[in-house]
Amino acid sequence: MSGHTVELSQNGIRTSEQDVLSAIMPLMKLISLTLIGLILAHPRTKMVPRATFRLLSKLVFALFLPCLIFTELGESITLQNMAHWWFIPVNVLISTIIGFFLGCLVVIVCRPPPEFNRFTIIMTAFGNSGNLSLAIVGSVCHTQDNPFGSHCHSRGVAYVSFAQWVAVILVYTLVYHMMEPPLEYYEVIEEGDIMEEQPAVNNVSRPLLVEAEWPGIEEKETAHCKTPFLARIFNSISSFSQTTFPDLELSAEGSSSSPRSLRCLAEPRVVRRIRIAAEQTPIQHILQPPTIASLLAIIIGTVPQLKTFVFGKDAPLSFITDSLEILAGAMVPSVMLILGGMLAEGPNDSTLGRRTIIGVIIARLLVLPLIGIGIVEVADKLHLLVEGDAMYRFVLLLQYTTPSAILLGAIASLRGYAVKEASALLFWQHAFALLSLSLYIIVYFKLLSYV
Numbered sequence: 001m002s003g004h005t006v007e008l009s010q011n012g013i014r015t016s017e018q019d020v021l022s023a024i025m026p027l028m029k030l031i032s033l034t035l036i037g038l039i040l041a042h043p044r045t046k047m048v049p050r051a052t053f054r055l056l057s058k059l060v061f062a063l064f065l066p067c068l069i070f071t072e073l074g075e076s077i078t079l080q081n082m083a084h085w086w087f088i089p090v091n092v093l094i095s096t097i098i099g100f101f102l103g104c105l106v107v108i109v110c111r112p113p114p115e116f117n118r119f120t121i122i123m124t125a126f127g128n129s130g131n132l133s134l135a136i137v138g139s140v141c142h143t144q145d146n147p148f149g150s151h152c153h154s155r156g157v158a159y160v161s162f163a164q165w166v167a168v169i170l171v172y173t174l175v176y177h178m179m180e181p182p183l184e185y186y187e188v189i190e191e192g193d194i195m196e197e198q199p200a201v202n203n204v205s206r207p208l209l210v211e212a213e214w215p216g217i218e219e220k221e222t223a224h225c226k227t228p229f230l231a232r233i234f235n236s237i238s239s240f241s242q243t244t245f246p247d248l249e250l251s252a253e254g255s256s257s258s259p260r261s262l263r264c265l266a267e268p269r270v271v272r273r274i275r276i277a278a279e280q281t282p283i284q285h286i287l288q289p290p291t292i293a294s295l296l297a298i299i300i301g302t303v304p305q306l307k308t309f310v311f312g313k314d315a316p317l318s319f320i321t322d323s324l325e326i327l328a329g330a331m332v333p334s335v336m337l338i339l340g341g342m343l344a345e346g347p348n349d350s351t352l353g354r355r356t357i358i359g360v361i362i363a364r365l366l367v368l369p370l371i372g373i374g375i376v377e378v379a380d381k382l383h384l385l386v387e388g389d390a391m392y393r394f395v396l397l398l399q400y401t402t403p404s405a406i407l408l409g410a411i412a413s414l415r416g417y418a419v420k421e422a423s424a425l426l427f428w429q430h431a432f433a434l435l436s437l438s439l440y441i442i443v444y445f446k447l448l449s450y451v
Contacts, residue, residue, distance in 0.1 A: 022143060023444075024438060024441075026139035041053055060335055063327060067324040069297060071321055071325050075321075085159065088162050091163070096125050097125075110353070116352055122179060123422070126167070126404060127368075127399065127402045130160070130167065130290070130407075132402050133399070134157060134161075134331065134335070138157070140152070156395060161297070165295075167405070169286060179412055342406075342430075345423075368400050372396075375400075397440075404425065404429055408422060
């Protein structure tokens, strides 16, 4: 009896050790790839120039990532699956809302400089639900003894890709306007003043994180992207002139000399301001290569006639999908190499404050995942999740676990707001995420073993 008990305990210990190893090994692979990128891009070695990493990020953005999304999402998705997967995009919204309140708490407790209050909230609320999640799923499924079954990779990539369009819409609409420079700290230059001409920023000297998830961002700048345009519209500041905002014409609306009939037909002031704000929203940037790949995959995957023509071993266009799968295989190593190159640049000087940086890291990487475990557990008890699908739950949990989206650094650069602070905060978050992800993936694997 005692010998049988000892044998059971040894088997339990061995199983426990195997659970820890199966959780850590995928992340160790990603860390190894990141270290290789860091060594290649480090200023002391300079084995690979920064321009090469910049070209690699463009390849990921325009080729490798769209190929991965199209091949995996298109093959997995059906109309029935879309009905079952509805909680995935909803979970992105829930994690963002909770992160928003945690960001407000960080502002209250850590007291960053007032001009960075909004920035602190944004960096806490919006996580990396795209490239990093895909890399983690790819590495986990590359392990033979993963707990997710034979179709681990295709289902995992499909779930992550299905959530991406929500995050992209939030970033290019809500985040874009929230990241505009605060009006009260914006330097207003009078028309009579002489403004010194700023030297053009060389693309090579631009931080890698700026273009890591949005290559060619310098071409997207508009006349008002670096000004508090939205705040000026809704605050009706009288100091700005028609030459500064030629599209507003707000002063002409309230002119008493205009005929009464024209004033009756005129567009209401509030409606006009909302329309102008909507026109300044870069909604056209949503149609980037990864988003287009997602849309094509959903359209083809949900139409059986098209799906049998494109996907499957016997499909007439199977040679194309096979070619795309080969290209998609380069996505995970390329993303981690770029992350290593970004970390090699080191943190920029920041006026955000050490206490605020630590507060955002604790809120985003330690507190939010704990809340996410509770939310996924409640959703499971309410039968909102796919029954018996461990990968489905793993992807939901990852949405609470990843650091802030690297795309936020690109938006900060585009808006000219907290660029150095975004660089420093993203650096420290991704450095600390190596530890926090290891911890929580072990916890998630243990929880998912009961599914």
